[in-house]
Amino acid sequence: MTERKAGSISRGKQNRIFISWSGKNSKIIAKELKNVFENKIFAGTGLTCFVSDVDIASGTDWWDKIKGELKTCRLGILCITKENIRAPWIFFEAGAMVAREIPTIPLLVNCNINALDGSPLKGKQCIDFHDQQKFIKMVTDINVQMALMSIPSFQMDSISKDGYESLKTELSSVIKELKDIRVFNAKYVYPSQITTVKTRTVFISAPMASIDDNEYTNLREYILSLKEVLISIGFSDVKCPIINIDTPSSFDGNTKAIRENFIDLKQVDCILVIYPQKLPSSTLVEVGYGIALSKKLVIFHKDGLPYILKRAGETIGHVKTFDFKNYSDISKIIKSNGMAIFEGENDE
Secondary structure (H helix, E strand, C coil): CCCCCCCCCCCCCCCEEEEECCCHHHHHHHHHHHHHHHHHHCCCCCCEEECCCCCHHHCCCHHHHHHHHHHHCCEEEEEECCCCCCCHHHHHHHHHHHHCCCCEEEEECCCCHHHHCCCCCCCCCCEECCCHHHHHHHHHHHHHHCCCCCCCHHHHHHHHHHHHHHHHHHCHHHHHHHHCCCCCCHHHCCCCCCCCCEEEEEEEECCCCCCCHHHHHHHHHHHHHHHHHHHHCCCCEEECHHHHCCCHHHCCCHHHHHHHHHHHHHHEEEEEEEECCCCCCCHHHHHHHHHHCCCEEEEEECCCCCHHHHHHHHHCCCEEEEECCCHHHHHHHHHHHHHHHHCCCCCC
16 A cells, blocks of 8 residues: 655644534444544544544533644534434534634435535535445545645545445444434424424313213313412413313314314423323323423323323423322412422423
8 A cells, every 4th residue: 555644734733533423323423434534544644533432412521622622623524314413512513613614524324415404504515425426525625635645546536435335334234224214303293383382381181072061060160260370370371172162062173173272282381181080082192292292291180090191200201190189189289389390301
C-alpha cells in the first residue's frame, strides 16, 4: 500500500472528525464508521474520529466535552436514522458545528431524505449510505478537504470501496432492523388537524350509554359538582360529554360523539377517568388513547378494572389509579392532593 502522509492543519484544528449519534442503532453506526475510517480507509494518515460513549442527554457536563472536541474537529458527520430524525440532540450538535463553521455531512442510513423536510438539515448535502458512489465521493471529499494524502484517484476509489463493503457487512443487522421501522408522524394520530395541547385542561371520561337511566342521572349530577372542584384546584377548562347531555335519550349520535370527543381528548392536558363498575364502555378506549398520547391520566375505579390498567398506575409514570366506594371519595382525594394528583414522570 502506498504510504500516506498527513497534510497541514489550519486554524489550530486537527485531522479529526466529530461523529454525532442519537439512539441505539445510530450509536452502532457511528462506532463502526469510526473504526472503518481510522483502521481501513484512512489508516496511517493520522485521522481520528470522536464518538461519544454516552448520549449527550445522559451527561450533565457534556457541553464542556462537546465544546472541547469541536475546537479540534475539522469536519462533522451526523448519523441519521428513522429513529433519531427528530431527536433534539442531533440538531443540538449540528447547530454547534454550524456555529463553529465546521462542515457538516448528514449520513442517512435507511432514512429517506424526504424525512428531513421541515428540518434545518434539509439544506445540507446529505449522503445516502446505500448509494455506494455517493459514499465514495464523501470519502474522497474528506481526503481532499483535510489534505491527508496525495495518491491516484483509482487507488482512493479502491480503498474507499473496500472500506464501504466492510462497513456494510458490519452494519448488516442494524440495517435489517432499520428496514422494519417506520417513522412515527403525529398526524397519524386521529384527529390529525389537532397539533397542540392546552395546559390546565382536563377531560372527564365516564360511562354513558352503558349505564341505566338512574345511574346516568346520579353520575351526571356528581360530575357537575366535580367540575367545580377541578376548577377550584387550578383547571381553566373541564370537558365532559355528560355535562351537556341531560339524559341518554338526548344523545346526538355516535358519529358526532367520536368526532367531538377525540378532538377534546387530544387537546387536553389531563384525563380524569371514572369507572364505577365492570363495563364494556368506551371509557376504556379513551383510557388507551390517553396512555398512547402520554396524557396525565388519573383513573378512579370500584372493581372490574382490567389487569393491565391496574398495573399501569404502578409502571407508567403519567398514569395513576385509585379505588373509590362513593363518588364523594373522588372529590376528597382530588381536594386533598390538588393539581399534584395529575403530576407524573413526563412533566417538564
